Amino acid sequence: MLYHIYELQHATISPLRVAADMGKKWMRNPVNPWSYTQPGRTSAAVLDVFTHITNRYGKPEFGLDATVIDGESVPITEEVVYAEPFCRLLHFKRETAHLKQQPDDPRVLIVAPLSGHFSTLLRGTVETMLPDHDVYITDWIDARQVPVHLGHFDLDSYVDYIMRFLRHLGPNTHLIAVCQPSVPVLAAVSLMATGDEPCQPASMTLMGGPVDTRENPTEVNKFALQHDLEWFERNVISHVPLPHAGVMRRVYPGFMQLAGFMSMNWDRHVAAHHDMFTHLVEGDGESADAKRNFYQEYLAVMDMSAEFYLQTLKVVFLEHELPAGTMRWQGIPVDPSAITKTALLTVEGERDDITGMGQTRAAHKLCSNLPDNMRMHHLQSGVGHYGVFNGRRWREQISPRVKDFIRRQDHEGKGVNSAPAKPKTETEAAE
Template sequence: MRYMATYDFMETLRTTNQWLGATAQAIGSYPAVAMMPNPAFQWLAAWGEVTERSFSRMVTKPDWGIYSVVGEDGRDHIVEVDVEVSKPFGDLIHFKVQGRKEMPRKVLLVAPMSGHYATLLRSTVVSLLPDCELYITDWHNARDIPVSEGKFDVEDYTLYLVDFMKHLGPQTHVIAVCQPAPLTLAATAYLAGEDPKAQPRSLTLIGGPIDPDATPTDVTDFGNRVTMGQLEQSMIQRVGFKYKGVGRKVYPGLLQLSSFIAMNADKHTKAFSDQVNRVAKGEASEHDKHNKFYDEYLAVMDMTAEFYLSTVDRVFQRREIAENMFEVDGKMVDIGAITDVAVKTVEGENDDISAPGQCVAALDLLTGLPDNLKASHLEPGAGHYGIFAGRSWRNNIRPLVLEFIDANSGPRLVADSEVAKPKKAAG
């Protein structure tokens, strides 16, 4: 499948379905149709509207849609999304709140590169913005990156995080959500060995596969059921001529989306048919619950082939992070070298993507970190999405994370050759 023809074939199918939806909506919406009322035409227009919207969203990067935030003074403050650091494969962006003093909590939110854009964490951003000076990694769609920019694998990803942490400074608190948790831990360990003063003050790892074998799930165990050759042959394609990244090997977003939907096909089919009925009855709206969810869920991005394959190979199959044998740029990364960065893990009891045990495994790897700088939390009844964006996050986890950040803020009381004095970490 490593050909442009297969990539273009998927894009052709998507474009055709988008066109069919738009055509059906137009036919069902002709004024002349209203002269002879027929539910079939209403249903046709509704099916067309939902279909066109669904397939057009698959290639559209969602907007952050965060325009203001209420400050401590009770006033709305305009939010600007500024690019703090620009790189070929991803930017560091800052949610700059106009007219508000810089907040004492400086937080770097590390977004996943797993098929969706960083906007998947929009609700997480909204919940943290009133209380934090917030930054986030904004990864780029690989289809839009020219081949001349070179490769991007797990080592490059880790070095990007290292650069972002250095840029923000040592008083930063890092929160990594899901997929980037192992590489964020590795980036912190890399700094511990190469530039200890640039390490963040704290690191919160949420639902990440530090040790995928600790409690295997269908998702994390996938890499053990296939060979790398099978993965490359079945998942990797070359970007077609339509995009700037023409010729680049990628794991296409449309292919990823088909896998996402297949996992819960019945649920998505029902949601689609129910929305068609709501539109036909005039009960739907532009920003209703269905559109709000699927505008984000269907918006997918391509990953570079080398990032996808090296993630499966090194994080899931060879378990280099779990075994503390990860190498970056020819240098062995020792997680035990982290001695003064407070680390907290967060897991959901019902997480079927990164099950309980996979993330908390990080604490056992931190052999050089005092126990009072380690913390963990298992959220009862919470699934994967809930621990960073759902009710569990808003009501329980977010307050705990902010408490953990506050308990580990302030200057490092450490000489150049000494290990930092441990501070008590919030549980």
Template sequence: MLYSLYEAGFYASTPLRAAARLTRDFWSSPLNPARDSELGRRLYANADLFANLTRRYGKPAWGIDTVEIDGQAVRVRPTEVWSSPWCKLTHFARDMADMRRAGRRTREPAVLIAAPLSGHYATLLRGTVQAFLQDHEVYITEWSNARDVPVLDGRFDFHDYIDHIRTMLQVLGPRPHVVAVCQPGPPVLAAAALMAEDGDESRPGSMTFMGSPIDARLSPTVTNRLAEEKPFAWFKSNMIDTVPPPYPGMGRRVYPGFVQLASFMSMNIEKHKEAHLRYLQQLMDGDGDSAERHLEFYDEYLAALDLTEEFYLQTVDVVFQRYLLPKGELVHRGRLVRPELITDIRLLTVEGENDDISGIGQTQAAHDLCSGLPAELKQDYVQPRVGHYGVFNGARFRNEIYPRIRNTIWDTELALSRTPANAALPKQTEAA
């Protein structure tokens, strides 16, 4: 019912939205002599704001066509290398001729960036991808919008996520590197533990966890407290709805993207109000550059995808209510997940000092779980003065966090080239 009401509201507002767009176009037209008047700018600004607030936000484009490496522009082509109904593995292939001109003549380490399946599209990590393209062959998980997956394609749950990560690491070949951003932390650690126990040749060479709820009992945030305070039945009754026609996934039970978005925004509602009021003023003042930056941010932020009922509810249950992984009780396909059996996968954890999604300590918990790793293969880093988003994007990520991850990966590559498959790796170097 909730999904149907949302759809009805969107279509009911179509005439008003069309009128707002016509008004916006009229008052921004260079043929309108009154476009630069105070009244014209006010009418244009209000119409534009209304049109943007009520429109649909689809999956944003990556927009990564080139990357500058050592002063050389290198062409980049996103290429699908593996897929299932639930995920597309995208390789950002760099042009080899351009790479040679940049002085890079050997294949660089393969890195799987595990994007979160928690509302936003993988394009939220655009800045993360651009940073990693400087020194790596970059692959990223692009998860499907559940409303677009037909019911005949079956279910997708927390354990399917673990299987997908393992399969994609195998696609990358021997000893790739994995970077888990936020939500994927627990299932990525589980996949790595299972691969280590099996002696899988594609087990990660290094694993980096960034702002991940490995143990959500530590430094609980608003999100954690909500999961603890509400009974499991509440989430099933209030957060789940059925996809209506005409979507391909009609009939599928999902946690709708618009519900997730409402939850995101409610956490900082005053900031969002202030941001839109600033945008309105910027339009009226003719500050096009600032207004464009606002639109770029919200084009990404307001694009949300649906999660399957089973994945969402299992994540709430396994990660945020019963804490099965840190308690040593997570069972996958009949097997107990045992991170203590990881002995040769270098570990780096990264947290933000002001993270209000995954509190300090939640990601660090991976070190205690991976008790079989020698101390020299573990590194923890807390980035000062950043929140959750700043852990994987922005200037501090590029200048202070990314160099540490790069050093972890390249030190691991050097060690693997000199060390037998099952021997401990040498200690990594610190970032400058």
């Protein structure tokens, strides 16, 4: 019923949005004398903001057509190298045939979060890694587009997907997990280590992930603990309606997750749209477009399968199974202490209001048998959750550490003599 109300609301407001779009274009038409007046610009700005916030955005494109390697432009081709019903393994293939010296760069699998937004939210992460790495990413598929006959998808399935992708890519692959996937990534690596599989990753970087939400709990964590699993199933789970391909699939709708994100920083979002309105009135199209582009990405949301959402709530936020030592995958115990061949880097943001400080660093305590020279922690000052993997601080301060860590482990995995590791600072050294 919840989904049907949302669809009805969207259908009801669509004619108003079309009318507003036509009005906006007329108010900005050079042949209209009102377009040169303050009231005309203000009216156009109001209609522009209205069409923007009431639109429903589909999956964005990565749009990464090229990168620069050793000062030369290198075209990028997106290719799907492995596909499952709920995820595609996407490769950003660098066309380096024209380079005199072919790069021998580390192979990196970026595991994007499955938490309401599309994998394109990590566009900046991918773009920063491309010049120095062979990059793959998990491109999650909107659950409302997956027909029911293709089966279910839960947290166990997520862990299984990661292991399948690692086996497909082969040995000496490096993992980067951004936020939500930190737990399933750590679980997948633990299971592969327990089985002493040859395709265990050379390193894993966990960034802003809820490994142990008992550490420094945020408002998100507290809200989860205020309700039992039945409450969430009763109040936020719905069935996909027609005409979507996944009709009758039980999902946690993306618009519910978006509403939660927006409510956490409502004043900030209101201020951003007010600024956008002001820029439009003043004719500052560049600043208005920057706001518009960000929100076109932010407002593009996807549904998650109900079983994945509910199992994640139970395992990660309610019962803390991984740090408590009770997590199982298809009945098999998950034991991070088995990890001895995969180096670990954890990254946290000082101002992260979604994953509190200490929650990601907790992974070091779980990987108790990992040698000290294969672990590192970095706390980035002055950034919130989004800044851990995107923006200026990510590009200038966080990514160089991540790249250096991966490069050192890659050299060791390939049997290459690498330069001595830099001494760990107080914030970098893992406990």
